[in-house]
Amino acid sequence: MIALYVKTWRDHWRTLLAWSLTLIALISIQMSIYPSISENKEALQGFLESYPEAIRKIFRMQDYTSGPGFLSTELYSMMIPLVLIAVGGTWGAAATAEEEDEGTADLLLTLPISRSRILISKMFAAISVVIVLAFLGLLNVIVLRGVVDMEIETAKLLAGTISSIAIGLFFTGVAFLIGAHSRSKGVAVGVVTGVALITFLIYSLSALVDDFDPIMPYNPMQWGLSGMPLFEGVDVVGSLKLVAGGLVAMIWAIMKFDRKDISTP
Amino acid sequence: MSSVHLDKLSKFYGNTVGIVEVSFDVYPGEVFGILGPNGAGKTTAIRTLLGLIKATSGKATILGRDALVPNVELREQIGYLPGIAATYDRYTARGYLRFIASMRKMNLDDEIENLSTRLDLDLDSHIHDLSKGNRQKVSVIQAFMHKPQVLFLDEPTSGLDPIVQREFEKLLHESKKRGAAILLSSHVLSEVEHLADRIAIFFKGKILVVDEISKLKEKxxxxxxxxxxxxxxxxxxxxxxxxxxxxxxxxxxxxxxxxxxxxxxxxxxxxxxxxxxxxxxxxxxxxxxxxxxx
Structure with a gap:
């Protein structure tokens, strides 16, 4: 189990390093512009109010000039969750699909370890990388918060981080599930990314389009983002829905992989 | 008692035939060759026995245990050399073999050194830098290093030069001597003729004949x-x-x-x-x- 867990980290360390640097760069660049926003709060607020209401609703620009409003709009509503989805989704998709695609599954699955234990080891690795990256982001925000003189409680940042992790874990679970059904890592990553973007788009437009109302209770982005964690704290129900959904997808993936005919390249 | 036993084992992929009611035994200390053209069912038979694909019907045992039910303990006794020598390219040969050993919960460093010397393999090279033949050596080592009781070798000498092939034959004979049952699939007839005690000839998923080579020649x-x-x-x-x-x-x-x-x-x-x-x-x-x- 540990050997496979370590191997999973080792297999992805280059892309993980790239994503970590990307995340740090995104957070640093976004937060570096905050002083110019906070210094011109009134002018900027007036400028934002001149935006059509539709645009303000789509980009959730409530209280944009405050610390929580700025971070929510610029980082925690999209950027950070998407980075976690990209990394967790890639690890999940690669777990089985890449092994089959490259022909390495044949030997791996004849070693004295059950298929479910193989997949669980890789799931632990994917779950932990999502959590580690999210906390790396949190640490980065906390460090820069003092530098840019931003007012936001650490507890609220932690709530935003927990929501982001929950979203990341949900889509990681979906990636494992699609990977277990497919033999192509590319297909699995593509489907997960597509689903994430579509659900995010629907969530964003739902503020304007009433027709989306019936499906919003089933939209994972709604579960993770509508509670406005940077303002209101952890949305326990929403986060639990996401984590439970991710776990159900992972259990389903294990059951599928357990009885699957393994293909060869 | 046979080490490997197949009783009317069949595998269909929807309507496509994999293998049809295949039956044979492989005994301890025996090299059993399976021959056939591409698509005859040789690899399907091996992969079904190893649980990589699920049998449609029939029975199979390895070392007396049901081979069609996942069994981690049984896999400790099995060595497998897949037909496609796919390894983790980012590893060195040594790192990869150590990883396989750790998955077997064994320390096989000495055996890895010994086998790499015999097969003339540089263990510190990255696998992505190795030639096809050298990758095949890595696969051969992982299959033999834990001295399994049953070996499944799918096209084992593919890419090996004649000198290494001779060393491979020695490894095979050593495994036979210690009582391992060896199932060897190949399309190189001379190789099977040279190495196998008995053979099965596959065609379109069915076995045409199972016998000793000398008896086949008589008939x-x-x-x-x-x-x-x-x-x-x-x-x-x-x-x-x-x-x-x-x-x-x-x-x-x-x-x-x-x-x-x-x-x-x-x-x-x-x-x-x-x-x-x-x-x-x-x-x-x-x-x-x-x-x-x-």
Whole structure:
């Protein structure tokens, strides 16, 4: 189990390093512009109010000039969750699909370890990388918060981080599930990314389009983002829905992989 | 008791045939060769036995245990060399082999060193830098290093040079000596003829024949040429049902005989034959003959 867990980290360390640097760069660049926003709060607020209401609703620009409003709009509503989805989704998709695609599954699955234990080891690795990256982001925000003189409680940042992790874990679970059904890592990553973007788009437009109302209770982005964690704290129900959904997808993936005919390249 | 036992094992992919009611046994200390053209079902049989694909029907045991039910303990006794030598490219050969050993919860460093020396493999090279032959060496080492009781080798010498092939044969003989049962699939007939004690010939998912190579040769078609003291006619042998392809040239007659040659030889002596030449079939001829008959 540990050997496979370590191997999973080792297999992805280059892309993980790239994503970590990307995340740090995104957070640093976004937060570096905050002083110019906070210094011109009134002018900027007036400028934002001149935006059509539709645009303000789509980009959730409530209280944009405050610390929580700025971070929510610029980082925690999209950027950070998407980075976690990209990394967790890639690890999940690669777990089985890449092994089959490259022909390495044949030997791996004849070693004295059950298929479910193989997949669980890789799931632990994917779950932990999502959590580690999210906390790396949190640490980065906390460090820069003092530098840019931003007012936001650490507890609220932690709530935003927990929501982001929950979203990341949900889509990681979906990636494992699609990977277990497919033999192509590319297909699995593509489907997960597509689903994430579509659900995010629907969530964003739902503020304007009433027709989306019936499906919003089933939209994972709604579960993770509508509670406005940077303002209101952890949305326990929403986060639990996401984590439970991710776990159900992972259990389903294990059951599928357990009885699957393994293909060869 | 056989180490590997298949009883009417079948695998279908929807309507596509994988293998159909395949039955054979492999005994301890035996090399059992499976031969057949591409798509005949050789790899499907091995992958079904290893649980990589689920059998549609039939039974199979390895070391007395149900092979069709996942069994981690049983896998400790199995070595497998897949037909496609796919390894983790980012590892060094040593790192990869250590990873496989750790998955087996074993420390096999000494054996890895020993086998790499015998097969002339640089353990510190990255796998993505290795040639096809050297990658195959890595696969051979991982299959043999834990001294398994049952070995499944799918096209094991693919890409190996003749010197390394000879070392591979030694490894095979050592495994036989310690009582391992070895199932070897190949399309290289000479290799199977050289290494296997018994063979099964696969064609379109079915087994055409299972036997010792020497017995197969006995049963196979032989071309026989007689020289007589007088001119001879093909019709003189017309009563013989197991001969064919009769060619007569003055006092010489050649024909193909299947199975027993007793009747043919008796008739030839009666007709005054004083010289006989026989040509033993190669495994390749047996193979092509069997497939041709289908």
């Amino acid at each position: 196979a078609r032989h071309r026989i040429e007689f020289t007589f003291s007088r001119q001879i006619a093909g019709e003189d042998f017309g009563q013989n049902t197991n001969i064919s392809e009769i060619e007569v040239e003055e006092n010489r007659l050649s024909c193909v005989v299947r199975g027993s040659q007793r009747e043919l030889l008796t008739r030839a002596v009666e007709l005054g034959a004083f010289e006989v030449r026989t040509q033993e079939s190669s495994l390749e001829e047996i193979f092509l003959d069997l497939i041709g008959a289908k």
